[in-house]
Amino acid sequence: GGASDTPEGVLNVGQISDSVAFFPLYVAEERGYFEDEGVELGERPRLGTGAKLAAALQSGSIDLGAGVLTDALNLYGRDDSTELTASLVDKYYVDIIVGEDFEGPGQDAPLEERIDALKGKNIGITGPGSGTEALVAYLFQKNGMEAATDAKLVNLGADPPAALGALESGQVDALSFFQPVAQQADATGVGSAYISPSRGDIPGFEHTAHGVVFTTADVREQKSEEVAGFQRAIERANKDIREDPEVEKLLAEYMEGIDADARAELLPIMQEEVPDGIGFPKESVEAALEFHESTGLVEDPPGYTDIVPKDLRTE
Amino acid sequence: MSTMTESTQSPKTGAESRADVVALQRTWWERNGRTTSIWAARIALIVALVAVWQLAAGRLFDASFTSRPTDIWARLVDWNADGTLWMHSWITLQEVVYGYALGSAGGALLGFVLASVPTFYKVLDPFIMALYAIPKVALAPLFIVWFGIEMDMKILLAAVTVFFLVFLNTAAGVREVDRGLIDAVRLMGGGRRDIALKVVLPASMTGMLTGLKVAIPYALIGAVIGELVASNRGLGYLISNSAATFDTAGVFATLVVLSVIAAILNFLVGLLDHRVSRWKPAEART
Amino acid sequence: MSTMTESTQSPKTGAESRADVVALQRTWWERNGRTTSIWAARIALIVALVAVWQLAAGRLFDASFTSRPTDIWARLVDWNADGTLWMHSWITLQEVVYGYALGSAGGALLGFVLASVPTFYKVLDPFIMALYAIPKVALAPLFIVWFGIEMDMKILLAAVTVFFLVFLNTAAGVREVDRGLIDAVRLMGGGRRDIALKVVLPASMTGMLTGLKVAIPYALIGAVIGELVASNRGLGYLISNSAATFDTAGVFATLVVLSVIAAILNFLVGLLDHRVSRWKPAEART
Amino acid sequence: MSTLLEVRGLTKQFVKDDTGIVALRDFDLQVEQGSFVTILGRSGCGKSTALNLLSGLLQPTSGTVTYKGGAVDGPRTEISYLTQSDTLMPWRDVRRNVEMPMEISGVGARERRDRAMELVERVGLSGFEHHYPRELSGGMRRRVSLARMLVGNPETLLMDEPFGALDAQLRLELQTELLRLWQDSGQTVVFVTHDIEEALLLGDRVVVLGLRGRRVLDRGIDLPRPRDPDELRVEPAFVALHRQMTEALREGAR
Amino acid sequence: MSTLLEVRGLTKQFVKDDTGIVALRDFDLQVEQGSFVTILGRSGCGKSTALNLLSGLLQPTSGTVTYKGGAVDGPRTEISYLTQSDTLMPWRDVRRNVEMPMEISGVGARERRDRAMELVERVGLSGFEHHYPRELSGGMRRRVSLARMLVGNPETLLMDEPFGALDAQLRLELQTELLRLWQDSGQTVVFVTHDIEEALLLGDRVVVLGLRGRRVLDRGIDLPRPRDPDELRVEPAFVALHRQMTEALREGAR
């Protein structure tokens, strides 16, 4: 890992995008928790992909990366001093979304049937090697199919409007996309969530570490105080999201263009997704690791203790 | 010939062939009519386009992907009020201007130099082309590692794109220069520098200006792509942020701002073109 | 003049001024020396670059972002063996070729037509520029909704980028054409078509060829960007796939393929240039 | 003979910045069908401008040009014009340059080739068919232009100093050739020159222009044809005419 | 007088596709310091090629050009060359075109301007200082080139048909001016023309070239100066020379 370029008291935090997973960062920032805890946020670039997050960490442009667990694991493969510093979302916030006129068993049909209904369909994902592709692969595996051969996966980029456009115009039959695409699709009548891990549709996959903040050991050493302050601020933000209904206003600002109905639908989901605290329960991390390994997202992932530092391990 | 200035006996050819110069009494319209009609046509066109868009949106095509002029306008008014617009535009504008200046200066210079050493140019040509065919987004991680995520990186990305276009156009312009004119300067005892400045530069101006012109959009695109790669400011960020939050009006509002910046830069290059093309017959001017 | 062919009494100026034509006995080296040295220089350069890269990677810079020539080669060999390489390259190549053909035909044609109607061109110019300054990625949703996610969309994306560059360069070339030559054709009774085909086309060839040349990389970039947006095949897909799995060697292997395609297209345009520039003095040829 | 080409009150004013430059003012001329008119004038007096207007290449600021009773407002195929500066296509070799007018009027490839070759020989350039213009000497380029003009077989020929770049011998040969063609065919020729001898040698009628196209002298030349320059030079009638022209030119410059 | 410019066995062969075109073969010439040599030859005989080689613009295929004992392998400031075709910069107006050689040799702006204006007047173009080349007549452009050449105050002048496009009156004036300047300054002039009268009027010595630069005739002209064309024309010595030249030209074409 590269050494930090930032002055004392300042942390640069790079994040993938402005999706639901990074709402805690926004809450903490808007409510001044970072300042309260003695951390100043410097640059906050949106980097789009895990590879760029890794590059920015490596080059010292940022101190912390906010992304999905996959990004942290990929970085670990390159630099084994990588470790997690906060949990932002503890559920798999990707849904399978189908169009209004999707032919197949209804949403209440057994999971197996719903998975079977996806066979041979065009399914839009954000990109190869992403968590959205992995979900499809995981589901197909469950039914003994191969995502690569039994469906056509279409790489749509991490652009929600493009995804909805593709679904609405019938370019794809289904989407595997992160929240709040499902809620927006529902609210605008384009489609609805068909299989949703965060809703508890997949047994044994209710809790998985997903939205995370990570960094390298160098930064953790060099900026231990700032990182600790950052962790305290996130902890407070996570608590607010779970308990304080007032955050709805913040969500409205955060997701400016989203449909009001979709937002109303989203809030309770987020209240459940955001963990209590910032720690990583063993079973949710292990579920995630197993998921990564079985879907081939990450070859040879590290163990729970390799990646979760002592103070964040919760049993 | 040293006695020339002393001589008083000069041939009487002077006054005879002087042409008749009369002051022109042109009306305002004769003077500015063409410019005025062109601007009128442009405005008419823009009004027509906006009207069609407004009417067709939601009817002929889904407004959730194309937005509506009124919505876009409302968004621009909001952003103007809260300062969002100016803050982000200013960032992007800086990147564009620096990138454009850097890239075109470099491109013009290297275009000059390499085109004067044709063998060298020929050797490098396929490499330059191959390099340019690489989509910069694919190298985003490298750019980040090498140049960070600050403004530098975006300026560089814009400059690199501009460079290529200006370079190739300048080089093409330089190779087209009339040998006779170059020889004339050599005969006057002019060296490489004189040839470059007094013949090649003015003669290849058109090529260079075409390069400058085609490079404008790419300076903007380069900067915006840089902001999409890594940013929390600038119009590129505004686009991706608006897209991520399903704010189509926001996306289009940003695109409108980008278009306006491009049109202004184009206008400036047009002025330059007008200045250096004064000697051309009216039909050959832009 | 109708009696001309019957006339036998012609002035004796014929044979006298005939220049002395001798067959040249040039050696192989005199004939091909230049080309050979240029290729030798290119190969030397490529070998040097690869060597430096190989030695510096991991020492001077982090190989995890730049990969190594040997790794890239190994990846290419693998991909060649399992057919991945050819499958994806073939897709992209098709998109590039169709897009390039479409875009350059359209651009050249419109460049011709609009430059012949300068007022019209002047009115449209700022719009064209503004349109081009819009980063196409920002319009991805629209492209998908309107043109789908199949090959058409990528061809269109490539064509649109190519169009602009060829268009502007052709238009600039057309405006530079010597009025005297156009007048000569008018005097021979030539109409618009004759002027276009017999004067403007050959005279603006350089401008058009520059446009064709600068457009090559953008045809590739256009197609690849299209594949990054919506695809599950093609070199663009291969790049994003490799990037997502942190497979830098894969990314670079794909870029190498892209560069090779660009170099080949460039070579073909170079051949065309060579053909149409035969009349020029050697120094002005590419 | 009827009036073929009629020019009335022709004025041409070029616009430069905010001033107008009058190159030609109130120029009148009538050219009879089948006649050979030479226009004589000093450098810069407006000869080329006048031909540009006659040919329809330029539009007059005021005044009219009528050809066979119809207004000339653009180039016409019946009128062929050899301009003062070269307008050979640099990317065509000699033969293809000469073929060009025939290409445009749609003559078949075979015939085009034959006629082009014949004319190339006529102007003394056989052997140079495949040279590009830049590979020819100044005089040779001029001869190619001439061949290109003649190949179109036009009704009326406007020629702007066609033989200026040629040596006396060649000039004489081409002058003779031109006269021969003209006499055979009933074509009309308007021939601009600054050479008094050439004007007298060729013209039925000489028009001497002064500044801005002022007509200083306009008279018929009744020297018997064929006119041999060597004999002519000592003929009293010729010498008198020569003196008159010289006088007119001097007067025109005032 | 010493030999200033010496040409030995000059051959120039142009390459076209796979053939060589010999424009000049084994051309020899010696030019004395301060002399006025006219080169006479028919169109296409290699006059311009010879001057291009003398000036150092072209490199010979074989043979050498020596100037003051040093080999000429590129243009030199002491030698000024008025080429046959115009090489005025189209983007500079008359004054700035004439100023150009002085700009290059680093003359101050004020002086540059004054001298340019003077030369512009001398060639009869006052009032046209701000015209661009395309706004001038053919003859006027030629005169601007002449002014540009003279302003550099060169030691040696190579001139390729400088007065071809000018009328007799103007030509005479400029010829007189040229002679006056030459006599005052001790400059050396190599003057190419296809006009016998001009050659005899100007030269100390006339070299007549045949095909491919074969030297058909090379003789001194001992007519007394100043030479007045009207008087000269009837002088027996002149007539004899004229006849000899005509003969030589005819012979050269064989």
Ligand SMILES: Nc1ncnc2c1ncn2[C@@H]1O[C@H](COP(=O)(O)OP(=O)(O)OP(=O)(O)O)[C@@H](O)[C@H]1O
């Ligand atoms: N485009 C133009 N703009 C301004 N002035 C012009 C233009 N064309 C010609 N003139 C002026 O018009 C006058 C006449 O020019 P023209 O070419 O007709 O002369 P000419 O008689 O043909 O002379 P020459 O024998 O030297 O060719 C000149 O004074 C010239 O400067």
Ligand SMILES: Nc1ncnc2c1ncn2[C@@H]1O[C@H](COP(=O)(O)OP(=O)(O)OP(=O)(O)O)[C@@H](O)[C@H]1O
């Ligand atoms: N670049 C070239 N390539 C091939 N041949 C050429 C080239 N330049 C000149 N020539 C040939 O060389 C010969 C001599 O040309 P040059 O220009 O020296 O003639 P010139 O004596 O100046 O004639 P003119 O009086 O017509 O100007 C001509 O036959 C011409 O075709």
Ligand SMILES: [Mg+2]
């Ligand atoms: Mg003229």
Ligand SMILES: [Mg+2]
């Ligand atoms: Mg010549």
